[in-house]
Amino acid sequence: MTPSQSGGAKRRKSLEFDFSSPEAVQESIRQNDYIADKTLATTLFLAMKLEKPLFLEGEAGVGKTELAKVLATLLDTELIRLQCYEGLDSNSALYEWNYAKQLLHIKMEEGAKGNTKQIERDIFSEEYLIERPLLRALVRSKEKPVVLLIDEIDRSDEEFEAFLLEILSDFQITIPEMGTIKATRNPVVVLTSNRTREIHDALKRRCLYLWVDYPSFEKEVEIVTTKVPEAPLKLAEQICRFMSEARTMDFYKRPGVAETLDWTQALLALHKDELDADSVRETLGCILKYQDDIKRIEEDGIERMVATAHLSPEVEV
Amino acid sequence: MTIRPVVAGSLPHRKIRAPGHGLKGEIIGFCRVLRRAGLKITSGRIIDVFRSFEHLEVTDLDYLYVATRSNMISSYEEIALFDAVFRRYWFDEEGNPYSGDNSEAMGDIFDEDIPDGAGEEGAGGEKSEDAENQDQKEGKESSGLPTEEEDSASSEAGDAEEDEEGTPSYSPAEVLGAKDFSTFDADQIADLRRLIQKIVPKLATKISRRKKNDLRAKDIDLKKSVKRSIQTGGEVLRLFRRKRKIQKTQIILICDVSGSMDSYSQFLIQFLYSLQNEIKSLRTFVFSTKLSDATPYLRHKDVHFALERLASEVHDWSGGTQIGNCIRTFNVDYGRTIVNSRTIVLIISDGWDRGDTEILGEEMERLTKKCHRLIWLNPLLGSPGYRPIDRGMRTALPYCDDFMSAHNLDSLVSMTEHITRI
Known part of the structure; x- marks a missing residue:
């Protein structure tokens, strides 16, 4: 996410999160500067009522991770994030014993001639346990459900998916040396995927599915003016029109909302209050991240796209 | 999969349904229709839909839509199908909300305008309703695998239809008609299979x-x-x-079946078939002027049937070559979802390209960055005196990890040895 979006500390803390109805959810989200439509708000509402994990899928940069952050703010609770990668295993996702510390303890006790049983009790206590995100989410949810964000699940591998399946259905973890830890309240689970590969159906079936699309022009303008309030409305509209035009093009990586916000701030920093071809060219790096794509947009004619962006909505319709 | 505009999100009608006694039955009927349409509707999912209505006003169609959709689907590809079924089930032709269980009436209108491709991986031919039901009964993943009941007559009809409207690039010169690949004798097939069994474990692994x-x-x-x-x-x-x-690695075969490859195609197709049957996760694509996914055809157990189907479905068999464009199609449509750091891509082609070599270079570069290993098998490399100097091959060569020959069984043996040494 962009710096502009991640300023969690700056964000107003909503005192009470009213989720008695989808409309109330929609309103609370909006107060936290996240623009949600009815579909999203209703799905979110259902996820909390049914205590089902929420599976967010969509192109990169449409605000999937951000939604989880907003949710944590709304519930006034902790956000525990597990970033997935290939080869992620239970040691880094669940818990791990602090082996080095255990070894040292054993060595020290040896000098003091401690008895073995006592040593064993000592080294398999919480002091030597390293909590990883999944365990932490369960432990912390004891008083108040936390938001557990399992980010970019498509980057992990099948082994981890299978493992996750087990955790998400029981919400309990057994540590052989210590016993079973079970959350009294299930954490609110949000999974995100950029769809770089298909996630196994068994996992997705346990979740509420939501496809997060690129926002419509109107919605994107609203997002820009909410997130970057210092941007003049005219510039915001031009930027968003340029972006929706750009998203129809055949890019390898289409720009997301995160790119729109980055770009708006870049243009503001350059003191632009209107879009022109030169400044677009200078700041292309904000919206396109592949050299091929940059070449393609230049071939397509930035001037033409800027001209389209300048059209007022009446003319366009 | 290319990104299609999403129909979802806003329905054209926001009318409030009158609360009726039969609503529960209607919802169950709706689930039944969805299941028939090919979605995986488990009873757990249906229960969750009803749990949702404990918290939502069921008479609001918007809520009904979100509650059913979020519970019933699990991928982007299924959205269009769901939306179509939803519209057909809950609205009449004028767009007014229906009432009453019309799951029976929905039965006959399936083959009309519900978009296909939802949940289907293969870009193969159209599936008849029967085939869909069949898949479902067997609890298979609907991967476009043709069932035995589906006779080739219906698929040919579907194919002809597709030609008329679906493929602008189609020209009579592209087609040399169906080919008979079934002339391979049994000994040769056995040889090939043994060899492939030897190659596969080496080809299909990577250090984790x-x-x-x-x-x-x-x-x-x-x-x-x-x-x-x-x-x-x-x-x-x-x-x-x-x-x-x-x-384990994923292997993807992209095989050139254009005119210039004709003399090798018998052997090749046999190779593709054997490999497909040895490695279930293999994906096979064939191309000449355009790329098609041959996986569903080659998965068939009966070799002759499979090859016949393939020959009749891939209609530009033995046409010209446009490698660049085809690799591009591959990168755009499949590259994102099926190519990753565990993927080995094998391209089998002579490199004679009549298309734009610039595109070829670009796309080869993109592909080689995404996959674990890119291997180019060129049957011409077997003939003495051959140098890869034609435009296409020269462009593609720098992006290949390996460049090997594949014109007969011997060359496959040497390929195996080479891969073992890696």
């Missing part, structure tokens, strides 16, 4: 990032060593070690 125990390895497994040391009073008597696991 995960580790497994191995006492001869270099890395010490601290976790296990400490754990076991407790048995001996905290004295580490034995060091446990671990090493990286060998991981």
